[in-house]
Amino acid sequence: MKFYIIAFLIIASFGVDIDKNTFSNYREVKMQHLHIEWLLNLRTKIIDGSAEYTFKVTTAELKEVHLDIYQMEIKYAYYPNVGKVLDWHVESDPKQSLVQGDKLIIKLGQSYKYGDIFQLRIKYQIGEAARALSFLSVDQTDDKKAPYLFSQCEANNCRSMIPLQDTPSIKFTYSATVLTQDSQINVFMSGLPVENNKFALMEQYNMNGIAKIFQFELKIKIPAYLIAIVAGTVQEKATGQRTSVISEAKNIDIYQKELEDLDKYVKYLEDYIGEYKWGFYKIVILPASFPFGGMENPLLTFANPSIIVGDKSGVSVAIHEIAHSWFGNTVTCNNWSNMWINEGFCVFLERKGLLQLFGEIDYVYVNSQVGTKEMNALIKEFNTSTDPVVKSYASLHPITEDHNADDSFSTIPYERGYQLLFYLESIISETKFQQLLKDWLRQNEYQSADENDFYNFMITWIQSNFTIEQFLAVKQQIDSVYTKWVYETGALPVKQGFGNHASTQATDLAEEWLSSRPGEQPQGYEIFDQFKSNQKQLFLSYMLEKYINMNTITMKQLDLSYNLSENKDAELLFRWYTLSIQTKYATTNTNLNQIRSFVGKIGRMKMINPIYKALDKNTAQTWYNENKNFYHPLARQSIENIIKSKGQQINVELL
Ligand SMILES: [Zn+2]
DSSP: OHHHHHHHHHHHHHHOOOOTTOOSOTTTEEEEEEEEEEEEETTTTEEEEEEEEEEEEOSSEEEEEEEEEOSOEEEEEEOTTTOOEEOEEEEOOTTTTTTTOEEEEEEEEEEEETTOEEEEEEEEEEOTTOTTEEEEOGGGSSSOSSOEEEEOOTTTTGGGTSOBOOOTTOOEEEEEEEEESOTTOEEEESSEEEOTTOSOOSSOOOGGGOOEEEEEEEEEEEOGGGOOEEEESEEEEESSSSEEEEEESTTHHHHHHHTTTHHHHHHHHHHHHOOOOSSOEEEEEOOTTOSSSEEOOTTOEEEOGGGOOSSSTTTHHHHHHHHTTTBTTTEEESSGGGTHHHHHHHHHHHHHHHHHHHSSHHHHHHHHHHHHHHHHHHHHHHHTOSOHHHHHTTSSSOOOTTSOGGGGOSSHHHHHHHHHHHHHHHHHOHHHHHHHHHHHHHHHTTEEEOHHHHHHHHHHHHHHHSOHHHHHHHHHHHHTTHHHHHHOOSSOSSOOOOOOHHHHHHHHHHHHHHHSOTTOOOTTGGGGGGSOHHHHHHHHHHHHHHGGGOOHHHHHHHHHHHTGGGOSOHHHHHHHHHHHHHTTHHHHSTHHHHHHHHHHHOOOHHHHHHHHHHSOHHHHHHHHHHHTTTSOHHHHHHHHHHHHTTTTOOOGGGO
C-alpha cells in the first residue's frame, strides 16, 4: 500500500509543471483576494501603497509567507484586525535582484494549518524603479495638461507595483482604491468602477491634498499579470452597447471612429467560442511608448496608437485582445514556459474572428503566412545560439528559470502554438475541434493549465467522441508530433502552406521586383496599391527574407513607386525601414532620418526591435540614447539586450 502511495506521489509531482519564476511559497499558501490602496503622486513619480491579502493555507503547517517584490521599499507588515506588526526581511540574491527581484519573507508569529484563512497587510512605496510602470511627464502626453501613468505587468512585472504571489498559477479577485492629488486626472483599472466609497480607507491621509478617490473591483479571479492601471487626462467614449474606448482627448474621436465595430468583433468571437462573460469591453489607446501592440487586461485592454491606421487595417490587434477574454484570461498558462497556452490559442480564436471580418479565408491565410515568415526567421536565429536558454526560445517550452521571463517573449508562442492547433483541427475536423475548445474552456474556467493538461484533456476528449479505431489512429498522429512541436527547437514537424490567391499575388509581385533589372518597374506593379494591408506586409516580409538580392537602385524604385518611406501604416513602415537598413538603402538616402524619427515616435517593441537589430552597434547606441527617456522600461531592457548582443562591430557609415 505504502509503495503505491509513494509511486502515486512521484507521478503526481512529475506531472505538475511548477512556476520557476516566482520566489513565493504559492504551493503552500494561496492569495484569494487582494485589496490595494494607492496614493498617486505623478509629479514626483512616487506611489504610496498598501495591500491587504486574504490567504488560504494549503499545507499542513505554515509559519511564513513569501512574496515576490522588485525594487520597492517595504515599510511594515501587520495583521489588520489586531494591528499586530510582523517581522519581515528581504532575501536577496545579487544576481537576481534586477532580473527577477527579491523574496519578501513575512514571519507570521504563529502556525497556521491546512484550510486556515487569514489576512495580512503591507505598507510600501514604489517609484520610477518599478519596471511595470511608465511615468510620463506632461510634455510626453498628447493633451499636455497633466502627467500620465500606465502599467504593463505581463510577464513578471506586477511584483514591482505590489508585493504578491507573482505567478500565473495563482488567481484571485481584487479591489482597489486610488487617490489622486490632481483633479484633472482620471483613473481606470482592470476592474469595474464602484461608487460611494464602497471600500473604507486603510491608511490616514491629509484629505486637503486629495483631489479624487477612484475605486474598482473585479469579482472574477485573475492572475497578478492582469492587474492594470492608467491615470491621466483620459476619458471614455462609447463605441457600442457594451464596448468603449478610453484615451486622452486629443485623438479620441479618431479612435472612436476606427473602433466603431468593437461590438461586432466581440460577437464574431462569441459566435465561435461562446458567451463573453466579462460584461463590458474597454480599450485604452495609450501613448505611443506603450511597448506592445496590445495587452489583454480584463475590462481594460491596452493598445498602442499604431493600431489606428485610418482604414481599420490594424484592428486585428483589438480582435486578438478580445480573444484573450477566453484564452489567457479565463484559462491561463500556469507559468511562462507555457505562454503558448495563452497566445497560441488566442491567435487561433483571433483568426476565427478575422474570417468573419474579412469574409474570405484567403485574407486570414495571408496573416498566417506573415506570422510564419516571422516565426521561421526567429527559429533560425535562436537556433544559431550556443546558449541553450536562447535556443529553447525557438520551442513552445522556453527555459525561463533564473531569467526574466520577458526575455523569452517572441512571436514563437503565437505562431508555433497557432500552427499546432491548426494542425490538430485538420486532424479531427473543424466542428469537432471547435467543440473540443469549448469543452476545454468549460473544464478549466478561471484556472491555470499547461501543455500536459491540454494534451491529457485532448486525448480523453477524443477518446469519448470518436470510435475506438478512429481514436487510436488520431492519437498516433498526435503523438508523432506533439512533443516535437512543443519541446524541440527545430522547424515544425508539419509544414503548413496556407497557400491562397491573395498571398500568391503579394509574393509573385515581390519576386518580380527581386528579379527586375535595376531601375525598372515590373509590369503591373500598380496592383500593390489595391492590396490589403496584410498583403503589403507579406510583400515586405518576403523581401526581408530574400533581401540579399536587392540593390539600392531597385530599393529607390520601390520607394518611388509605392511611396513607402512616407506611408502612414506603421506595420508597413517598420518592415520597410528594416529592409532599408539591411539593403544599405538607408545609408545613401534620406530615409535614414525618417527611420531615426520613427524609433523616437513609437515604442512598440515589435516595430522598433527589428530596426535596432538591423543597425550597427554605434548607430543603435546613439539612437537609443536619444530615445531612452521615451521608451517604456521593458522596451529599454529589450533594446539594451539587442545592443549588448552586437559585440564590437562598428559601422561608421550609418552615422
Ligand atoms: Zn496576445
